[in-house]
Amino acid sequence: MRKTKLGGRFTFTGTALTVHRIGYGAMQLAGPGVWGPPRDPDAALAVLREAVEAGANHIDTSDFYGPHVTNQVIRKALHPYPKGLVIVTKLGARRPPDRSWQPAISPKDLKAGVHDNLRHLGLDALDIVNYRAMGAGHGPEEGSIAEPVTVLADLQRQGLIRHIGLSNVTAAQVAEAQAITGIVCVQNHYNLAHRHDDALIDDLARRGIAYVPFFPLGGFTPLQSSTLSKVAGRLGATPMQVALAWLLHRSPNILLIPGTASVAHLRENLAAGQVALSPETLAELDGIAGEPAGVDH
Numbered sequence: 001m002r003k004t005k006l007g008g009r010f011t012f013t014g015t016a017l018t019v020h021r022i023g024y025g026a027m028q029l030a031g032p033g034v035w036g037p038p039r040d041p042d043a044a045l046a047v048l049r050e051a052v053e054a055g056a057n058h059i060d061t062s063d064f065y066g067p068h069v070t071n072q073v074i075r076k077a078l079h080p081y082p083k084g085l086v087i088v089t090k091l092g093a094r095r096p097p098d099r100s101w102q103p104a105i106s107p108k109d110l111k112a113g114v115h116d117n118l119r120h121l122g123l124d125a126l127d128i129v130n131y132r133a134m135g136a137g138h139g140p141e142e143g144s145i146a147e148p149v150t151v152l153a154d155l156q157r158q159g160l161i162r163h164i165g166l167s168n169v170t171a172a173q174v175a176e177a178q179a180i181t182g183i184v185c186v187q188n189h190y191n192l193a194h195r196h197d198d199a200l201i202d203d204l205a206r207r208g209i210a211y212v213p214f215f216p217l218g219g220f221t222p223l224q225s226s227t228l229s230k231v232a233g234r235l236g237a238t239p240m241q242v243a244l245a246w247l248l249h250r251s252p253n254i255l256l257i258p259g260t261a262s263v264a265h266l267r268e269n270l271a272a273g274q275v276a277l278s279p280e281t282l283a284e285l286d287g288i289a290g291e292p293a294g295v296d297h
């Protein structure tokens with residue numbers, strides 16, 4: 001794959017929304033445990049502003065990060081939003097005072113969630129809302145998602161949501177949702193070492209639907225692998241840049257939303273499109289998924 005600025009562009013099928021393939025995930029901007037204010041509020045504003053100034057125009061967020069904190073920080077840093085910025089949020093969970101993650105999928109919860117996102121982001125309509133199935137934590141679990149997706153489709157008809165995506169779902173759940181409304185993206189756990197969704201990614205690619213891996217760098221415990229470090233050293237890149245470049249090479253429908261609270265890490269991540277990987281190096285990196293446990297935490 002040739003070197004590209006921010007990984008090149010992707011248009012969400014059936015929409016007027018075009019983004020660079022390297023975007024930014026805002027979850028790390030909330031405090032420890034995704035709870036409370038940022039550790040460093042000025043750095044949080046700086047990360048968002050630099051991401052957008054560098055051309056990143058896909059920001060992933062949720063009102064349950066903080067809760068409310070990341071949306072409020074995004075608004076403070078970037079409102080009024082530049083033309084072309086696509087903010088993707090998600091519904092389906094709430095954070096009670098004990099800081100746990102609980103499902104919030106009744107029609108009342110989902111409607112309130114849309115209005116909370118609109119208010120905290122300072123928007124009249126949300127570009128893309130992912131229905132985040134709670135499943136089994138960071139992994140999906142079979143079961144109907146028709147009821148909440150139907151509620152989101154109603155909110156879309158009311159003009160409060162422009163497009164609908166899904167998160168933490170199985171292929172069967174994607175098919176079920178598509179029978180109800182258009183689905184523009186799927187956001188599941190996937191990275192160099194965690195490849196349960198290989199078949200789903202290929203299927204979505206054939207249909208032009210975006211696949212947006214969460215935990216692209218391994219999440220709360222970033223990826224560690226001697227193969228990754230060796231390749232990075234050889235290419236003069238960092239391991240995290242190689243992990244992101246591998247995702248860009250993996251499939252043209254993959255969009256990246258790496259999370260960081262650090263401007264230095266943001267710069268590294270945004271430059272991952274400059275890392276070209278040969279077929280031999282891709283094959284070497286593919287081997288990481290088969291390495292002994294401990295690579296992906």
Ligand SMILES: NC(=O)c1ccc[n+]([C@@H]2O[C@H](COP(=O)([O-])OP(=O)(O)OC[C@H]3O[C@@H](n4cnc5c(N)ncnc54)[C@H](OP(=O)(O)O)[C@@H]3O)[C@@H](O)[C@H]2O)c1
Nearest residue numbers: 025026027060214215216217218219240258259260261265
């Ligand atoms: N749909 C879902 O259920 C779901 C679940 C989880 C996350 N998400 C979304 O996906 C986004 C990405 O996931 P994530 O932020 O949890 O995990 P991630 O992007 O895989 O990794 C973030 C971790 O990597 C570190 N990091 C980032 N860039 C780095 C670099 N260049 N070098 C070294 N370390 C680096 C960060 O620490 P520093 O802050 O120190 O850089 C942070 O600890 C989130 O921000 C969120 O928007 C969605």
